[in-house]
Amino acid sequence: MSSKNRVRYIATAAVATAAMAMGVAGCATSAATATSTGQTGPHHASTVPMHPSVPAGSVAPSPTSPPARIPAAGTPTASAAAKGAVPAKGAIPSSFTKVSEGGPHTVNITIDDGPSPVWTPKILSVLAQNHAKATFCMIGKNAAKYPDLVKDVVKAGNRLCDHSLNHDMTMSRKSASYQSQEILEGQAFIDKAAGGTAKAQYYRAPGGAFTPTSRQIAAAHGMRPLGWDIDPKDWSRPGTESIINTVKHELSNGPIILFHDGGGIRSQTVSALQHLLPWLKQHGYGVSFPSQAG
Template identity: 40%
Template sequence: MKNDQMPPMRRTLLRLAAGLGAATVVRLVAADSAGTPFRRPAPPSAVAAGPQVAALRTRPLAYRLRPMTADNPPHYRPATPPVRTRPFEELPDIGRAMVLSFDDGPDPLYTPHILDTLRKHDVRAMFFLCGEMAHDNEDLVRRIADEGHTVGNHSWTHPLVTKLSRSGVTDELGRTSEVIEKITGAPPLWYRAPYGAWNRNSFEIGAAMGMEPMAWTVDTLDWTVPGTDSIVRRVREGAGPGVVVLSHDAGGNRSQSVAALRHYLPELLDDGYRITVPQRR
């Protein structure tokens, strides 16, 4: 048969011989003649191994992150958080229970005095730590935890979280949780956004790290250094069942915060308030 009498498809295939190799062209021509698609044969190793290879392929690879549940594949975008149908925190026998919380520490100058006052009156409080401060004051972090106080996450560098990308929020919260867990042996279960500025990213990322957000109901504004009497007055006027008081033990001159606690804490206890920390359900 002359070249100009060959079917176009067969002529094209033969022209590919030099580039693809004779064996490849033979298979392609055979497929064209039979009118059936070409199927690549299984590698010899797979044929020899048989069911063992198939069994191995059903197991997750060691270097791959596994989903939290076997039934759900990993997602690259976070799911919409479920709507809560019940509180995620509770104050047992709430009565006249209150919560005292301190942000930005620990500070080696002020935090020990606050801990001394709390220990003197045998009460527990919440400390929302900045990661960089915790990293530089590990002994204080251990003391906070060892004395029964709740250690929370307050980001690494105290940024305005709403201005950060998702990766930025993850870094700020993740690094802080890691250093707290390294020092205390347990990751924090609570976090508080710097400046109280939350957004969807921080809620979702915090939840993914196993933390619940904690805000406040009474702001002492002690960071403005308004005077000890002013801080005491704000706490006394805002006192009530379930109230969460915001104060600071670092981030500036906190001598007024230390002095104010020495005044209002015994007064609250004398008035029948029970100073405690919330429990997760």
């Protein structure tokens, strides 16, 4: 090889080596970025319970489930997704609400799985006695069955939340069209039962089975995704004292407290609220609603 060709060969090899080094560095940087954002696979961190924006008890999509179908361009869901992280002015964000309308020293009472002809009136009575309001997360079919109870909830100054049509806790592992049906038919049943006096302002997935798709669908139809910060597991009937103590000890978690008026015997929930509402007032806490905008 001539000296001129040898120099040309060495220069070419040096360029190739530098390019390879840059490629490896780029891969390492990409891997580090993916790890820091949680986007290391087909399911991003926003769909798993450990993510701070997902409520405790949420159900992550199964890794074996098919990917959700992407809505066609021009549909409300597609339009909401296209907006990205910053919603248009006046639009409902698809992120979980974490702010209480009443300010930092207020709590948000949320009541799930009703309405119930036995327990909803009892909880309404306790709320009225303590001049408190709550957000009732209703199952669509229950709302259709007991429309007068829905109207009673609204008449007392409480708010409505869509808790899906059938309370299917596996819906996060099902298609986008199925999730949309559960959310929007549940909303329609609740709004109809309210008789035009109010509409569902929030959406809470059954069992916390949220997905990015379900949150976008809800937000595109005027409902803020609603998680929770405190779960005393009253649905499992752990005892009134256990419910009370969990709420007291976890107030620093955030404002949104999860209770139930449907799905079983809720006498412990009623008793716990009878104690907690006066106690909260005595300790300087107000009761407000979750923010739709914050």
